[in-house]
Amino acid sequence: MDGHSKYTPKSGFARWLERRLPLISFMYDSFVAYPTPKNLNYMWTFGAILSFMLVAQIVTGVVLAMHYTPETTLAFDSVEKIMRDVNWGWALRYAHANGASMFFLAVYLHIFRGMYYGSYKEPREVLWILGVVIFMVMMATGFLGYVLPWGQMSFWAATVITNLFSAIPIVGTSITTWLLGGYSVDNPTLNRFFALHYLLPFIIVAIVALHVWALHVTGQNNPTGVEVKDVKKDTVPFTPYATLKDGFAIGAFLVLYAWMTFFVPNYLGHPDNYIEANPLVTPPHIVPEWYFLPFYAILRAIPNKLLGVIALFLSILIAAALPWLDKSPIKSGSYRPLFRRFYWVFVAVCIGLGYLGAQPAEGVYLWLARLFSFYYFLHYVIILPFLAKYEKPEPLPESIDSAVAAKEVSHA
DSSP: OOSOOOOOOOSHHHHHHHHHOOHHHHHHHHHTSOEEETTOOGGGGHHHHHHHHHHHHHHHHHHHHTTOOOSTTTHHHHHHHHHHTSTTHHHHHHHHHHHHHHHHHHHHHHHHHHHHHTTTSTTOHHHHHHHHHHHHHHHHHHHHHHHTTOBHHHHHHHHHHHHGGGGSTTTHHHHHHHHHTSSSSSHHHHHHHHHHHHHHHHHHHHHHHHHHHHHHHHOOOOTTOOOOSOHHHHEEEIIIIIHHHHHHHHHHHHHHHHHHHHTOTTTTSOGGGGSBOOTTOOOSSOOOOGGGHHHHHHHHHSSSHHHHHHHHHHHHHGGGGHHHHOOOSOOOGGGOHHHHHHHHHHHHHHHHHHHHHTSOSSHHHHHHHHHHHHHHHHIIIIIHHHHHHHOOOOOOOSSHHHHHHHHHHHHO
């Protein structure tokens, strides 16, 4: 935060602490007096929702770890013991498993909001890149956690994904052996996957802290994409305005989360994962969790193993290059008519890849996956630079305050 703090200690203890560790003033300036654009809509509440879900995942995960046994002959039974014998163990396990899905649902909406409103553009490039890093660590954490129940799908998903590294020339086999702790998925693999799954969420917390720091340095973007010009006219204090909106959104999100946890807890899971892992029996159709399916479809769409692995990682990393691929001076898609059309096509392609990733890699599904994968990269590399150069945007409002006033007049 720039400038002097607006916080004034009122008690003797607060004044004593402020001189030695200005923690209260930091929290006040960050979450009470922080100036927030007055025109933010509910799509800006997913940052708070994600913070809540991160805490929920860590709390439920730590408690589950107290009862889980990371050993191949005991892991599956320890999960069943959690479900049947531990007090409220079934609720913790379902809350953690469905919490991962809710976490990824919120992060995808958060990412697509950032893409639509140009939250990756100057001066927020570092903020966006940190978000991509968080997403990648989330994916690694989710994959490691999927292995821990030691069911059929867990075991074979681990086998498929770790063997992808063997496609790397020269060092691929050595990397795969190092990851597995041997020549196949076995006890060393489960042990290190459990250790990493426990560690990575705390790394996510550290990167999130950097993400929030970067946000407070550059300020929040808004639906118009117009930067704050007058703090008094264009912004409102974070509390109570943003906190009330965030609180309401978290409550609404919790309704969906609770419904998934208590009424349809296995809806997004795979029934084969309730069969203990058997290296001698391969499931007819190996699929990861739903939040990996678009990238899994891209991987399978390319017949060459090495090129498929490269495309898989590029499909994630290319998002970090968005600030330089889309150089349009207009941030918000609300004032870019052509961009809006191609944006919704891109969203439809991502959803389509998710559907195709859950289907067998054959016939029309395979050809559609190749077509959608081609468009996925085309959107980043060709369409966005072309639109940035040749698109004619609509007139921008002079300020956030004038945009709000115009909207109020139109609604009157």
